[in-house]
Amino acid sequence: MSTDSPIVRTVPPVPTQRQEVLVLFLSDSSLDSRVVGWSRYDGTGETSPTTGDSDVPPYGTGTEALLDGWRLFQASQLLPPHPGHEYDVSFLKHEFMFEKIVQVAG
């Protein structure tokens, strides 16, 4: 018969990952062109960015976001205009989506 004490395992909290998303709209298709629009989405729930909440862009260019640790995961394709609609204006063309993965308490 064993006289050992029962083993008690203390499991440290497992860090949980969440995604933060930054969308930058740039002046041309180059990632180092200037920011003309921006949006934020916060997967941690700690902030609630929304429409019209700032007049100052978070970065001057797309590459500045890279330098600050944002990872680019999607960029707009370069698509020719539909025939007959070459002079139409519509959505912003140069959209770049970035993410940061952050740890939150489990």
Next chain:
Amino acid sequence: MALLNSVQMARFVARGSLRLDAVVAADLNAEAMKTAALGPHVPHGTPLSKAYPEESLAGKLLRVPEVAGALRSLVGPDPTVDHDAVHVREPHGGSAQSLHADAIIDVRPDAFDVQLMYYPQEVTLEMGGTLSVPGSHLRRVNETDTGRYQNLLGQDRLVCPAGTVVFVHHGIWHGGRRNESDVTRYMFKIRFNPTVRQRLLWDSTDLDSPEVLAALGETFPWYEQATARLELYNRALLWRELTGDEDFDLDYWVTRVANRPQEAAV
């Protein structure tokens, strides 16, 4: 009635909006805050002359000389009332609207509706005044499809004195912002449809002023480098419609790409 001049019209064509600061008197502002109603219900398409009783808030508002003159200049005599609404944003209540253009996609090249927005109280930044995007009105989008755009460089977050009226082109991108203040915010809106061709409806005696060209050529910080040129192209076409000047152009953008000589070389 105080008609707009050509420079003011050119600014409207460039920006998609016209702002008249503190043109409504304090007593009418007080009435608006008290009643929070424009008047009796108006069915879509009612001629303005039959829409609002004289003693109603809307009736009085639309007789303010600056308001009457701007409306006449933009859509002409006796437009129809599309609809009206009173927007109330509670203190610390609700959320910001997604950036949108009202109604559905509307690409009429030779006509436009206007929306009157009336603010009877001083609007501070914290009160979440209407967000609008200067020069967005010619972009072809459908309602809230622009919701992904939270902020655009050079956007206009309305801060204004009591009694301010803003007229916007039907295509302007806008949205009510989140009210972060302790004050309930009111905005009264009426949309008007023209019933005449929108050509030289304003005081056009200054049509040839250099200021008109300067106003039409304004670009905005959020425009992309290349698309800014297309904005001027489309703006020139709209100015042609509004003036009847078939040769009008801005920096030769329209003329250059329309040049297709048909005569054979001798």
